[in-house]
Amino acid sequence: MTQTKQNLLGIGSSLWPLVKNGFELTLRKVDIAKYRCGDLAVFDGKHIQVCHRVLKIKDERGLRWFFMKGDGKLQADGWIPAYRMQGRVEWINGTSLQRFPLKQLSLLFYWHSRFQWACYEALFLSRWGVRARDVRESVAGPRPVFSGMFGFIFSPWTLLNR
Numbered sequence: 001m002t003q004t005k006q007n008l009l010g011i012g013s014s015l016w017p018l019v020k021n022g023f024e025l026t027l028r029k030v031d032i033a034k035y036r037c038g039d040l041a042v043f044d045g046k047h048i049q050v051c052h053r054v055l056k057i058k059d060e061r062g063l064r065w066f067f068m069k070g071d072g073k074l075q076a077d078g079w080i081p082a083y084r085m086q087g088r089v090e091w092i093n094g095t096s097l098q099r100f101p102l103k104q105l106s107l108l109f110y111w112h113s114r115f116q117w118a119c120y121e122a123l124f125l126s127r128w129g130v131r132a133r134d135v136r137e138s139v140a141g142p143r144p145v146f147s148g149m150f151g152f153i154f155s156p157w158t159l160l161n162r
Helices: 100-125 127-140 145-154 156-161
Strands: 005-009 024-028 040-044 049-060 063-069 078-081 085-092
Touching (some): 100 127
Antiparallel strands (some): 005 024, 024 085, 040 049, 040 085
16 A cells, blocks of 8 residues: 655755745645646655646646746756656645645745746746847856846845845
8 A cells, every 4th residue: 555645854945935944744645637736746856855836737748747946946947757756745834735824825936936937038048038148248257146136036035044
């Protein structure tokens, strides 16, 4: 018989302020078809299990893929195949994600992450963004600080976590 519930300890700040360091996450193994955009989900990373938010879902070549990103991170994890998904987070530190404050907060962070990623793609990954960055770097030299400023502008609460 397989275990359907699992408790994990949250480590890191990629989902801050919703999930803080040391918070207990309770996840449930669910059918792949039941994942929805906005869900917090745990997947197998390179060396550890990672808990991030599902931003997009697509079916390609008979396999379901999930686009994952942490709320407090600027970069996304990218497309994760369904076989690496471990479960959906249902409780954070003993509070259900279906309760009013957490559900609304989680929804807000989902839309914020979608907006942040769309802006990041347009500014840094699109053809226009890459050309603009190349022109700026040829004139003023490389400035990695700009992407850091972008993160603070689009995630102001990360300043509180410093």
